[in-house]
Amino acid sequence: MxxxxxxxxxxxxxxxxxxxxxxxxxxxxxxxxxxxxxxxxxxxxxxxxxxxxxxxxxxxxxxxxxxADNSVYHRHTVKSGETLGKIAIQYYGKASKYQDIFKANSDILKNPDVIHPDQELIIPNA
Structure with missing residues (x-):
């Protein structure tokens, strides 16, 4: 091979x-x-x-x-059924890191329990 x-x-x-x-x-x-x-x-x-x-x-x-872009860890497009906790597990392995994602997106998110499909979220560097 x-x-x-x-x-x-x-x-x-x-x-x-x-x-x-x-x-x-x-x-x-x-x-x-x-x-x-x-x-x-x-x-x-x-x-x-x-x-x-x-x-x-x-x-x-x-x-x-x-x-190309080291300013963020990733940019994530929200899919139906996702929560910040699930997204945090995907990128960091810990649901508790949802707060970091929420803070990094405070310009578009007003409540960590309310996200919508097709929103692009910044996943900050750990």
Whole structure:
């Protein structure tokens, strides 16, 4: 199996995240990938996928993923049925971090219990 075939899920994820200026080369059994993710969260998704496939320190892939916007962790579009607590779990692993999301969006949110589908929320850096 080639390194490119082994890490195809990483390449597919990059495409679905619309990684900019991305490219892939395979040299001497090592896959070299690079590009620019929109946010640190998206960069972390790429690295999590690499580690899930290749382990904590994979030797058959070299990735140089830059981030276009480091001012926020991510920008999240609210889906029906979501709460700030559920969104906090998705990005931070803790529902209690909902307060950080609420504070970062106090310009559009007046009550942490009231969010609406299609609102774009800033997910602040931890």
């Amino acid at each position: 080639t390194a490119k075939a082994k890490y195809q899920e990483v390449l597919d994820l990059g495409a679905s995240l619309n990684i900019q200026n991305g490219d892939v080369k395979e040299e001497n059994g090592t896959l070299k990938v690079w590009g620019t993710a929109n946010t640190p969260y998206e960069k972390n998704l790429i690295w999590d996928k690499i580690k899930a496939i290749g382990g904590e320190s994979p030797s058959d892939i070299m990735a140089d993923i830059k981030v």
